[in-house]
Amino acid sequence: MTVTIVGSQLGDEGKGGIVDVYGDAVDVVARYQGGDNAGHTVVFEGDEYKLSLVPSGAVRGKVGVLGNGCVVNPETLFEELDALRERGLDPDVRVAERAHAILPYHRVLDGLEEDVKSDDDLAAGTTGRGIGPTYEDKAGRRGIRIGDLLDAETLRTRLEYAVPQKRALVEDVYDLEIGGDVDTDAFDIEALFEQYREYGERLAEENMTVNCGAFLSDRLESGEDVMFEGAQGTSIDIDHGIYPYVTSSNPTAGAASVGTGVGPGVVGDGEVVGIVKAYLSRVGTGPLPTELGSVDGQTPDGGGRPGEDDLATYIRDEGGEYGTVTGRPRRVGWLDMPMLRHAARVSGFTGLAINHIDVLAGLDEVQVGHSYTLDGEELLTMPTTTERWGDCEANLRTFDGWDDVDWAAVAEEGYEAIPENARAYLDYIAAELDTPVYAVGVGPGREETVVVEDVY
Ligand code: GDP
Ligand code: IMO
Ligand code: MG
Numbered sequence: 001m002t003v004t005i006v007g008s009q010l011g012d013e014g015k016g017g018i019v020d021v022y023g024d025a026v027d028v029v030a031r032y033q034g035g036d037n038a039g040h041t042v043v044f045e046g047d048e049y050k051l052s053l054v055p056s057g058a059v060r061g062k063v064g065v066l067g068n069g070c071v072v073n074p075e076t077l078f079e080e081l082d083a084l085r086e087r088g089l090d091p092d093v094r095v096a097e098r099a100h101a102i103l104p105y106h107r108v109l110d111g112l113e114e115d116v117k118s119d120d121d122l123a124a125g126t127t128g129r130g131i132g133p134t135y136e137d138k139a140g141r142r143g144i145r146i147g148d149l150l151d152a153e154t155l156r157t158r159l160e161y162a163v164p165q166k167r168a169l170v171e172d173v174y175d176l177e178i179g180g181d182v183d184t185d186a187f188d189i190e191a192l193f194e195q196y197r198e199y200g201e202r203l204a205e206e207n208m209t210v211n212c213g214a215f216l217s218d219r220l221e222s223g224e225d226v227m228f229e230g231a232q233g234t235s236i237d238i239d240h241g242i243y244p245y246v247t248s249s250n251p252t253a254g255a256a257s258v259g260t261g262v263g264p265g266v267v268g269d270g271e272v273v274g275i276v277k278a279y280l281s282r283v284g285t286g287p288l289p290t291e292l293g294s295v296d297g298q299t300p301d302g303g304g305r306p307g308e309d310d311l312a313t314y315i316r317d318e319g320g321e322y323g324t325v326t327g328r329p330r331r332v333g334w335l336d337m338p339m340l341r342h343a344a345r346v347s348g349f350t351g352l353a354i355n356h357i358d359v360l361a362g363l364d365e366v367q368v369g370h371s372y373t374l375d376g377e378e379l380l381t382m383p384t385t386t387e388r389w390g391d392c393e394a395n396l397r398t399f400d401g402w403d404d405v406d407w408a409a410v411a412e413e414g415y416e417a418i419p420e421n422a423r424a425y426l427d428y429i430a431a432e433l434d435t436p437v438y439a440v441g442v443g444p445g446r447e448e449t450v451v452v453e454d455v456y
Helices: 015-025 056-060 074-086 104-118 131-139 146-150 152-173 189-205 212-221 254-258 264-269 306-319 337-347 386-391 407-413 420-433
Strands: 002-007 028-031 040-044 047-051 063-066 092-096 226-229 271-277 280-282 331-333 351-355 365-374 377-379 393-400 437-441 449-451
Touching (some): 015 449, 028 212, 047 056, 056 063, 063 212, 074 092, 074 189, 104 131, 146 189, 337 365, 420 437
Parallel strands (some): 002 271, 028 063
16 A cells, blocks of 8 residues: 655655654655755654655665656765765665756756846745756756666767757856856766766666656555655645745645556555644745744745744744754744645645644644635635735634643653643644544654554
8 A cells, every 4th residue: 555745834844754653664665756855854763864865764774766756866866875875774766767867957047047036036945956947847848867867879869959958048048158157067068978877877787767657566566565755845836835936846645646657546545644744834935824923035025923033933943943054044933724724635635744743832822823814705725826825814723832741751652641732733733624633743753753543
């Protein structure tokens, strides 16, 4: 059977931790979209692993697959594999031959377009990993796939078509000089050919490439269990999110089928677990109706709740909501129920994992955005346009707070040991989404999860 893990908000809900908690029972963990824009954390026995491409099952020694729906930067993949091997893990990662490769020019173009967009407040605050430009090339039928790296002639043909177009973009559209303003090698056919040919050789030597759909189907047919590890979250989904402040793929559950090559029935017959952070965190721009306080450069003008800066700082500090690379504060807000109702419907959640309830401990009261008011009417779900979403005013509901307790002990004892007021909060979420709580995160570690339902 399969279990699909989906971020239900804006990314960083704690998907990696839940993959790890449930990962013991599975044989294969497959990513179906995104690339090294993801950062999934697994904490086990005091060791913290930050994974961007290698599926989180690697910490438990499970086979990892990067599906055809992913965009793969071979450079960061090999760096990550080498770093994990140095730490004593032995990751076995397969890459779909149909997955698209991220090239150096994609990263450069990601940065250039964000710069231009920032003049009009349109920048999404991307991770700069070249994700959007690579998916653009995939849809534009000028991408280079992992399978192409295995065949020198195909690789050269593809580069000879794509690279002159990228050069023209830089020079004629952005009016920049290659060699002066931007890196020459990123736009040099010969340099790219050599570099990517070598990646192809290493992929072949390590026997890493697969026909993803066939690989997974064979394993499922032989009785093995597969987990699909979504990256990012529903509200930054290219179709169902807050366009254009989104990523360029579909984190939602339907993509687990398209992005790996198994039928939708396979995904639908399994469990689909929505990962929920007990409050909101956001890296990036765009509106956020339940935002607390504000963050310069990310919160739009007039957004946030300036009077609640102290509360925002408290949650940010307790939850460690600072960028892992830049140290920049992340935006935080109360849980947004219309956002979650939307997510539950789009992906058809069969269960929920609600993380970070320990972070909210110690507050006198905890609020949630139960619904929105838009044009004098109450809305229970998100409007379709981001501009209208920005016009929504959140109607807050207040819950009594809960104390900080020995969360590891709570995890061991089970659901009933969770403080009563926190249970009231969890029960409210489950009732509103008509979806049972399968797990509750009470800390970052593997043992700090209350498992209510074993998904396998
Ligand atoms: P992902 O991208 O969804 O996998 O999430 P990230 O790893 O980017 O961010 C989640 C962060 O919160 C990581 O540092 C986790 O170790 C941590 N974390 C996950 N679950 C919990 C939880 O229940 N409580 C606390 N305090 N931290 C958690
Ligand atoms: P995980 O898997 C949080 C955000 C970026 C930006 C937008 C587009 O760890 O939950 P991109 O580089 O994808 O083109 O950026 O999406 N973003 C994430 N935010 N968690 C992530 O991944 C993210 N991946 C992308 O901040 O706003
Ligand atoms: Mg993350």
